[in-house]
Each structure stands twice: as C-alpha cells, then as structure tokens.
Amino acid sequence: MPGPHDVGGKDFGPIDRQDHQRTAFDTHVDVLQQLMGGGGARLYRVDELRRCIESLAPADYHRFSYYQKWLTAMRTLLLEKGLFSRQELDRRLEHMRRQS
C-alpha cells in the first residue's frame, strides 16, 4: 500500500498553476528548517523529515499546506530526538494559547 505521498499515476484533477504568496508562517517554518537542517545545527537529515511527512494520515497529508506538513514532521522528529519533552511542548503551547 503506497503512502499518501507516493502519488505517481493518480488523478487529482486539474493543476492550479497560480503562484501563491508566501505567508509569514511559511517563512518562519523555512527559517526553522535552515537553522536545524543541513546548513545549520544538523539535528536531522532531510530523509527523516520526509519519512515523517510520509507517515501523516492521508487526509492530513492532502489538506495540510507544504509548510504545515514540514512543521508537523519537525515536531515529531524533535520529540523523537529528545530536544524537548511532550510535556514541555504542551506547557508552552498552553501558555501561548492563553496569551493570544
């Protein structure tokens, strides 16, 4: 059974050829990748990031944007590698939610 990323030969309708403006979120995730990936701290390889993206539920793979997928994969990898714990992340997220 191919993962949701292995799409060669399928049919997803017409191609949207319009370029879309990059959001601040997109830029921020790209910055994280530059700082953590090959050119920066090298916490993980791009192959690991891809593996995490490929493990997304098919519905999420298709509805999340390119950078939303990256960020989801980064969260998985950083937890896997013990950069922070799930509790630390949840506490920080809760703190952020209260502030916003």
Place this chain on the structure above:
Amino acid sequence: MNLSIGDRVRVRAGDPPGHIRTPYYLRGKEGVIVARWGEFRNPEELAYGKQGLPKRTLFLVRFRQCDVWPDFIGGAHDTVSADIYDHWLEQA
C-alpha cells in the same frame, strides 16, 4: 550483481514498510539503465537516523510509458525515467 548502462532490468515488486524512494507506479516494471550516478547512502536507513552504509549504487532507469500504463495515451516512444538504487533492481 553487476549492472551496467544498457542492461534491461526489472524493478522489484515488493512493498516493504518504511521510507522507500522507489515509486509504487514502477514496482515490477521493466526498463533500461541509461545512466550510472555513483554511490550514495541508503535513504531508507537515513530516514531513521542510521548511517545508510554501505552506500548503494544509483542508476537512472528508463521505461517505455506503454510498459508502465496499460491505458497510456501519448507518443508511442514516450518514456518515464527514475533514479533507482541497485537493491531495487534485478536483471530482466
């Protein structure tokens, strides 16, 4: 296994779990090696934080579209090519 440019090869038909860079649409298909790119670390292992050694040889394999898709509509000589690691190929 000593694969060379010009060899006719078949992509293995397996469906192992994990991070695989051999696309599903080419599994079990036959094509021809048109380039040999050298040795690279195995992404299937790199994807899990391993070293990916020993390196695997990477080949560009070209397939006739009519051999890949039974209902292909296009030029009779149209092809699709992909970079495939040696452990995914066998002599056809």
Place this chain on the structure above:
Amino acid sequence: MPGHDHHDHDHDHDHALDPHAAVTEEERREFELLERSIRELLIEKGVFTADDVRRVIDRAATRTPADGARVIARAWTDPAYKKRLIETPKEAVEELGYDLGPAEPNLVVLEQSERVHYVVVCTLCSCYPRVLLGPPPDWYKSVAYRARVVRDPRGVLQEFGTEIASDVEVRVVDSTADMRYLVLPQRPKGSERLNESELSRLVTRDCMVGVTFPDRP
C-alpha cells in the same frame, strides 16, 4: 486534529480536494502557535539564538530562476561551454560563480532537442534544482502535477499551453533520489542577434522544468 470522515469511494478521482477536509481557522492558529513554541523552546535549549533567526530572515534571497537563465544563455552562445555544462554540470555552473556546495552536488542537465522533450517532476515530494532556480513553484509541489505528469505528460503540457508533436519522444524524469535535473531548452528561432543578457530574459523558470518552451524574441 479532527479526523476525516470517509464516505462512499467507488469513483476514480482521488479526492484530495474534498472541501470538507480543509484546514480550519483554529487549526491554522494552532500551527502558528506550534511554530512559535518550537522556536522558543529551541532558543531556550541553545540550539540557536534569536539573533540567528533574525539573521536568516534578513539574509539575501535564495537563488531565483534568473540564475538558471544565465547558465542557459551562456550555453546558447558558447558551444564549448554547453558541452561542459552537459558533461560536467557542477564544474560548468561553478565557472559562472555559483557554488553548488555539498547540498546539491548532483546536478544533471537534460538537453531538449527536435527529437526529445524532457519534463521534470518529483512524484514523491518536491525535489528541484533549488540551488540554481530557487524554491519550486506551488504547482510543481502539488499532488495534481506530481500524480499526472508521469502518466499523461502531453495532457499536462497542454495545460501549460505546450504542444509536442507526436513523433517527438516526451521523456519524463522523476527525481526520486540524489540527482537534481535542470532542463536546457533549445535556443528559440529568431534569437540569433540577441546578446547573452537579452537571451537570458527569454529563459523562464517553467522552460527549465520542461513544461514550456522559452519565450520567443
């Protein structure tokens, strides 16, 4: 995250575009909070600093297709350079001052001709010769392009306004591994008097992927 409620599936169309399944506004905000949380935690853990973040944001833009266009225009005007570009692409590109570096040492140049038309894709993700073209366009990363161009390349090319004669071999190249593919288009007819700089303006991003021809002079 809310789950996806699958209804009846006996149609051919792979419905990745089900409007019911879009990311909600709440999820979108959660993603923004997640990014900030991760960024702050990593700064606290000393992985990088806030200054590093600012530095990367302010850093000069990555490459743009104009960089690839320079390389193509040089190849059009200098046959010896064109030969070097095809045979040893990394060294040829470095001659023009581009440092491919360890990130993308594996550039391959695909030459369009009267008999062969190349078009490039990465069906599995979005591999693209970023070091010469910058980031890939959204359509290149879309599942619609990735899924269809390997199976119906002429139909996809038509969507881009490109017609290929039936006796020309359309060669789709799927960048599944370490190699990155750059298309070297044919120099347009009627461009004989143009200089290298004028020629480079005819070379669009899309023609270096292979979905279009270069602009006419």
